[in-house]
Amino acid sequence: GQQLNQSPQSMFIQEGEDVSMNCTSSSIFNTWLWYKQDPGEGPVLLIALYKAGELTSNGRLTAQFGITRKDSFLNISASIPSDVGIYFCAGQLYYKYIFGTGTRLKVLA
Amino acid sequence: DGGITQSPKYLFRKEGQNVTLSCEQNLNHDAMYWYRQDPGQGLRLIYYSQIVNDFQKGDIAEGYSVSREKKESFPLTVTSAQKNPTAFYLCASRHEWVEDSPLHFGNGTRLTVT
Numbered sequence: 001g002q003q004l005n006q007s008p009q010s011m012f013i014q015e016g017e018d019v020s021m022n023c024t025s026s027s028i029f030n031t032w033l034w035y036k037q038d039p040g041e042g043p044v045l046l047i048a049l050y051k052a053g054e055l056t057s058n059g060r061l062t063a064q065f066g067i068t069r070k071d072s073f074l075n076i077s078a079s080i081p082s083d084v085g086i087y088f089c090a091g092q093l094y095y096k097y098i099f100g101t102g103t104r105l106k107v108l109a
Numbered sequence: 110d111g112g113i114t115q116s117p118k119y120l121f122r123k124e125g126q127n128v129t130l131s132c133e134q135n136l137n138h139d140a141m142y143w144y145r146q147d148p149g150q151g152l153r154l155i156y157y158s159q160i161v162n163d164f165q166k167g168d169i170a171e172g173y174s175v176s177r178e179k180k181e182s183f184p185l186t187v188t189s190a191q192k193n194p195t196a197f198y199l200c201a202s203r204h205e206w207v208e209d210s211p212l213h214f215g216n217g218t219r220l221t222v223t
Contacts, residue, residue: 003151033211042115042199042214050209088151090212095140095159095205097212099151 002027006089006100013079014108021087021103022073029091029098032065032072037086037102046087047074079107111136113215115200120220122194130185130218132200139205141183142212145169146197155198158183159205187220194222 006023013019023032031050035043047058049065049072056063062075072089088102113134122128132141140159144152154167158177172191177183183202187194198218204210 031209031211035214040217040219042113042216045211045213048209048211090152092212095157097142097152097154101149101151 002098004089004091004098004100006103008103009101010104010106012106012108015079015081017079019076019079019083019105020073022071023089023091023100024071025091025098026070027091027093027098028069029093030069031092032063033090033092033097034061034063034072034074035088035090037088039085043088076105079105081107081109083107113200113202113213115198115215115218117218118216120218122220122222124222125189126222127186127188128194128220128222130187130198130200130220132183132185132215133181134183134200134202134215135181136202136213137180137204138202138210138213139180140203141177142201143167143173143175143183143185144199144201146199146217152199155185187222194220196220 004023004025034046037043047063052069053067054065060077086102089100090097116131142157143155156175158164174186200215201212203212
């Protein structure tokens with residue numbers, strides 16, 4: 001099945017550093033979603049983006065819906081240890097969602 | 110509090126047995142989905158339902174079956190025909206007829222078949 005290209009696959013950062021990850025696709029989407037998933041748990045919605053060019057923040061998280069509608073990025077500022085987990089993107093077109101393979105984030109105190 | 114409840118959290122079965130995973134939501138969502146998650150892969154759609162008494166196959170429906178008799182419930186049966194059933198299964202839901210309604214997930218069921 002179709003998947004989104006999400007990068008990086010994993011990253012180790014120091015506490016306090018900023019983090020950036022992105023997703024790209026060959027398809028156009030109506031909506032981009034960003035989730036965080038802890039081990040053994042379900043994904044939790046972080047940010048939803050509904051319009052091309054939209055820039056939305058949720059606390060230390062900022063995400064943007066690419067102007068071409070084929071990409072999106074997520075930034076985390078001033079990372080803290082509890083930011084550890086897997087972040088993944090999802091593009092939506094009507095009923096269908098396509099998911100990235102995730103970025104595994106590890107924060108070193 | 111509103112949410113999506115999946116049960117059980119862990120499920121163990123012998124090969125050849127059918128098993129049913131429960132998914133209940135009290136968010137008044139119309140659409141419900143089942144996804145399978147395997148290490149290193151994105152979520153893959155098994156089945157989805159936009160309305161009661163109707164459901165559609167997703168990308169990997171073979172060996173699975175569902176029912177949607179109530180708006181709140183969307184159980185998934187993993188049959189003995191599923192060749193590699195061990196995985197983490199996620200149920201999700203959203204408002205189908207509301208614009209800009211994102212997908213929300215339950216906490217998952219880890220199924221191990223030996």
